[in-house]
Amino acid sequence: MDDRPETVGEALETARRVLRLHSETAALDAQVLLAHILAKPRTWVLIHPEARLTLSQQDALRAALARLREGTPLPYVLGAWEFYGRSFDVGPEALIPRPETEHLVEAALDWLRARPGVRLAADAGTGTGCIAVTLAAERPSLRLVAADISPAALHLARRNARRHNVASRLDFLRADLLTAFAPRSLPLICANLPYIPTGTLRRLEVYGREPTLALDGGADGLELIRRLLAQAETRLALGGLLLLEIAASQGESAPRAARKVFPRARIDLLPDLAGHPRLLRIQT
Ligand SMILES: C[S@@+](CC[C@H](N)C(=O)[O-])C[C@H]1O[C@@H](n2cnc3c(N)ncnc32)[C@H](O)[C@@H]1O
Structure with a gap:
């Protein structure tokens, strides 16, 4: 699976595929994860599928996806939950x-x-x-x-x-x-x-x-x-x-x-x- 997607749209799809292993709300969770990594509101992520991730954002996504695959719940990966x-703060x-x-x-x-x-x-x-x-x-x-x-x-x-x-x-x-x-x-x-x-x-x-x-x-x-x-x-x-x-x-x-x-x-x-x-x- 490609862990180095270059656009927000690709990143959302990659994250959704990983998150659906453990979550019934994988699409929403993928948006929350991307919004966290990009430090943008979730709505921004939704309307900018063409935006490009920087290399450090790609690295952060890859690290987050690795933890999610191991079974770490998304809120623990983010360190915060609403x-x-x-x-x-959660942990x-x-x-x-x-x-x-x-x-x-x-x-x-x-x-x-x-x-x-x-x-x-x-x-x-x-x-x-x-x-x-x-x-x-x-x-x-x-x-x-x-x-x-x-x-x-x-x-x-x-x-x-x-x-x-x-x-x-x-x-x-x-x-x-x-x-x-x-x-x-x-x-x-x-x-x-x-x-x-x-x-x-x-x-x-x-x-x-x-x-x-x-x-x-x-x-x-x-x-x-x-x-x-x-x-x-x-x-x-x-x-x-x-x-x-x-x-x-x-x-x-x-x-x-x-x-x-x-x-x-x-x-x-x-x-x-x-x-x-x-x-x-x-x-x-
Ligand atoms: C279901 S969690 C709820 C946490 C939080 N109140 C919430 O709603 O998200 C239950 C909490 O009870 C604590 N707990 C378990 N046994 C306890 C005890 N005998 N006395 C006090 N707290 C206890 C746990 O450490 C845990 O933080």
């Missing part, structure tokens, strides 16, 4: 932010909009910090505690907080879920925890490409979510909100687990754009 309209130490998690952010912002007095939230399992940083950026009166068990992920989250000028309102905490928080201290808890059953994970393409610590939810996928629910019972403030991203297959088991811990709470599921239940909302 979430809720902002670019986040193999944390999960790549996913569009479905934007629904969790949206639900948190909706709830906060109706409660201007709420000044504190926690993001358990913060990874790149995409949830905590976005909430801080969208709500200038909010402070957040971003917790993760992985020091490397916390390092990345800190970088993203600085990148988006919200570091002064974020505290980073190395902690096992919510163990470090005081009783009834949190009006809002957000968490996108690992929720893939161990046995399923090993069969998925994502296995080995993104950190297992960010994906493996134990035997039935709900181990961390159950532990978080148990810890949230005493830490969530009265009248508070707990938002949890779940797998589409957990639409019955996750609310059942939540009901055991919060028998009097309002518990509902919010669907993603495809209609799958992906967000569990618990209001006490």
Whole structure:
């Protein structure tokens, strides 16, 4: 395969052929890759197929394609990925932010909009910090505690907080879920925890490409979510909100687990754009 295409059009086609091995959106991803290498907007790439790549751009493309062929996800090759309209630093130490998690952010912002007095939230399992940083950026009166068990992920989250000028309102905490928080201290808890059953994970393409610590939810996928629910019972403030991203297959088991811990709470599921239940909302 020709890794030294000379025009943008040829480069897009070469990149698309490599990307389709791992991506369902290969054409779009190829545009994102070219835009990154050329330091141009994606639309520029689309309307200039005849533009010529410099030798150093050809070299950069060749290096990127080699990594993609080895199975490195495109966001790790780029070192950045977009979430809720902002670019986040990403790396193999944390999960790549996913569009479905934007629904969790949206639900948190909706709830906060109706409660201007709420000044504190926690993001358990913060990874790149995409949830905590976005909430801080969208709500200038909010402070957040971003917790993760992985020091490397916390390092990345800190970088993203600085990148988006919200570091002064974020505290980073190395902690096992919510163990470090005081009783009834949190009006809002957000968490996108690992929720893939161990046995399923090993069969998925994502296995080995993104950190297992960010994906493996134990035997039935709900181990961390159950532990978080148990810890949230005493830490969530009265009248508070707990938002949890779940797998589409957990639409019955996750609310059942939540009901055991919060028998009097309002518990509902919010669907993603495809209609799958992906967000569990618990209001006490
Ligand atoms: C699915 S990733 C989500 C990352 C980020 N919140 C997002 O939405 O992209 C889950 C995160 O939980 C962290 N994690 C796993 N076990 C944890 C634990 N026991 N306590 C705190 N964080 C944990 C992982 O390191 C990982 O960063």
